[in-house]
Amino acid sequence: MQPLKRLESFSGPEGPVVLCIMDGVGIGKGDAGDMVAKATKPNLDWLKENSLFATLKAHGRAVGMPDDGDMGNSEVGHNAIGSGRVFDQGALLVKNAVESGDVFDGDVWKDLTGSLSADNSLHFIGLLSDGNVHSHINILFALIRQAQKQGIKKVRVHTLLDGRDVPPTSALEYISSLEAVLTEINDLGEFDYCIASGGGRLYITMDRYDADWPMIERGWQTHVRGEGRKFATAKEAVETLRAETPGVIDQDLKEFVIERDGTPVGPIVDGDSVILFNFRGDRAIEISKAFDDPNLDRFDRGPIPAIKFAGIMQYEAEQQIPKSYLVSPPAIDDVMGEYLAVSGVRQLAVSETQKYGHVTYFFNGNRSGKFAENLEDYVEITSDLVPYEQRPWMKGAEITEVILDSIEKDKHDFIRVNYPNGDMVGHTGDLLAVEISVETVDLCLGRLIEAIKAKNGIMIVTADHGNADEMYEVDKEGNLKLDSDGNPKSKTSHTLNPVPCYIYDASGKAGFKLAELSDAGISSLAATSIMCLGFEPPADYDPSLVELK
CATH class of the missing domain: 3.40.720.10 (Alkaline Phosphatase, subunit A)
Structure with missing residues (x-):
């Protein structure tokens, strides 16, 4: 230069x-x-x-x-x-890669999905909305449907509630849309697809700039350990949390875990694969480190499950966060x-x-x-x-x-x-x-x-x-x-x-x-x-x- x-x-x-x-x-x-x-x-x-x-x-x-x-x-x-x-930014790059099928033809997707046994789950973590700032629900739907096409038996979705890039109390609309897709697949008779956990984006998982690592810890305990307040459905969780805190908006809702017969439906365990489907980097870096960096000492993760993890994009190129990703970021x-x-x-x-x-x-x-x-x-x-x-x-x-x-x-x-x-x-x-x-x-x-x-x-x-x-x-x-x-x-x-x-x-x-x-x-x-x-x-x-x- x-x-x-x-x-x-x-x-x-x-x-x-x-x-x-x-x-x-x-x-x-x-x-x-x-x-x-x-x-x-x-x-x-x-x-x-x-x-x-x-x-x-x-x-x-x-x-x-x-x-x-x-x-x-x-x-x-x-x-x-x-x-x-x-x-071209992440939203457009990811949209094009998913619509063209390039994502599913790539080695990372094949590695994440090809190694799963019938007993293991493919997990999706991300912001559940169509705000198109950090994520888009249509991308999640496309990933879920591709998993079904490939015959993956178990999918678990960990929903981060928005209320920031979309109307402040719109979470149930997106949960309903997601549940409809999951039910459609489950009705085929051989699949077990469901919501596993969730919480507000400003309460769990989506911290940035090392401002509040306890947010990441809460997300880890919720998504990975299946620890948190238990509910039968995400709808019940949101309705209950709103009733208990009048005026609360979606981004501030506390964490919740979905259970079935008294047991969390979707803790992340050895042999599982995890995809973070947020495409914007700032609020994806820390949770990616939690999954990707064995030397991270920001909080006690406990026994770390032996899993495969990827982001929908690489969020930080110089530090290679995460190491595996589905779509290359813009080259600026x-x-x-x-x-x-x-x-x-x-x-x-x-x-x-x-x-x-x-x-x-x-x-x-x-x-x-x-x-x-x-x-x-x-x-x-x-x-x-x-x-x-x-x-x-x-x-x-x-x-x-x-x-x-x-x-x-x-x-x-x-x-x-x-x-x-x-x-x-x-x-x-x-x-x-x-x-x-x-x-x-x-x-x-x-x-x-x-x-x-x-x-x-x-x-x-x-x-x-x-x-x-x-x-x-x-x-x-x-x-x-x-x-x-x-x-x-x-x-x-x-x-x-x-x-x-x-x-x-x-x-x-x-x-x-x-x-x-x-x-x-x-x-x-x-x-x-x-x-x-x-x-x-x-x-x-x-x-x-x-x-x-």
Whole structure:
């Protein structure tokens, strides 16, 4: 890789270029569920009047998802922002591989299924929904049906309940759909296919960034050991847990184990095979380690069953997590961080735990580590382990302090930051907390604006996808959906709305104007950042949002 070439008429600002990603802050319709519009945000309002402003696509094909009805998410969003191009993402790669049959023709699938005895089980673990962010229920159905076609006698499904990328209390709909498929196969008379265990995605199994390993331990005990509260059916489990904790949403439901004649139906034992069918990596890595790494010491796994394990994808290539996988991950190369490193640009990446991996690993094209140790600093502020609606400000102030220190001391030329508030709090469905979360980010931006002014830097403020901008469900015509009591239905998932982009040049010396682009996406932020630093973007990057006058 060659260093970037300097622009002839602009060599970069006196101060740093700061790329601020307001996670989950999209542009809504200004209706009752639009907490971004409702929030008091004088600094974003000021930027709107004093910056170049554009709206960007952050969903569907603009970020490598199968179609434009698919929500964006932080993983694919940061891949697109950091790489400057759009790569086919896990959802699309897995969909294509399953539909073409390539998955079932591969050596890993054949190894997992071909070694099973009649007494052993094929287990599927994953998020049971059609959110298409971490998984899709249709992929699970295709895997189950293929197992039946091959004559595999016993299948066990360990269901992680969503309520985050889909409506907050929709679990029973997905359980019903799954039970219908399992019953259809069982009615053939020679198969034993059933749900074995489950629980909410934020209570068991799907931790990320080493934030809460007890979640993984609870998942291990539930799925592998068959230890947990026993129920006859998953439906009974969900209904009982909801009745005992009024207002609880699916992602927070406690673990449950399905039993038959007083015995768990699906502990994972010697000779079994296990497939993790989530395709998104961040919340799949830790449970994969639990199955794959004999030296893992994060919790006591007890006797580890001798099984075969694979992920639907490889979630971390450098560390080979997991060792076996069914579909190859996207091959993302020549990312912005590497170009800046070989060009001698000093970089800072900062966020709190929940989004730290996004401004580092995902931003760098699913690559761990730095490109240049002497030029890059990565700072992680430890997230609080409390419900986000209880502290919607999260670690915004602490993140901002790190950036201010860098700006004031001229430590870095390019700073990228993720404020997680709009997304993490948005997923709770608590409207007041979401409003406060947006106002927190605005307050932090106000402090950064003053620092950028003092140093004559450039500030780019944007988002990776929407969330806080649409907290009520709407129909195709944009009308609010109502529940049986006539109240608006809460929405905790991402949105299909565009995201904002403010480009503020404190000195005005760059002489930028908005480029005439149609349907620009967040992948154009890389070329934009590179131009703001005074370099020519790589020729294969999606075009910059700005050009020189």
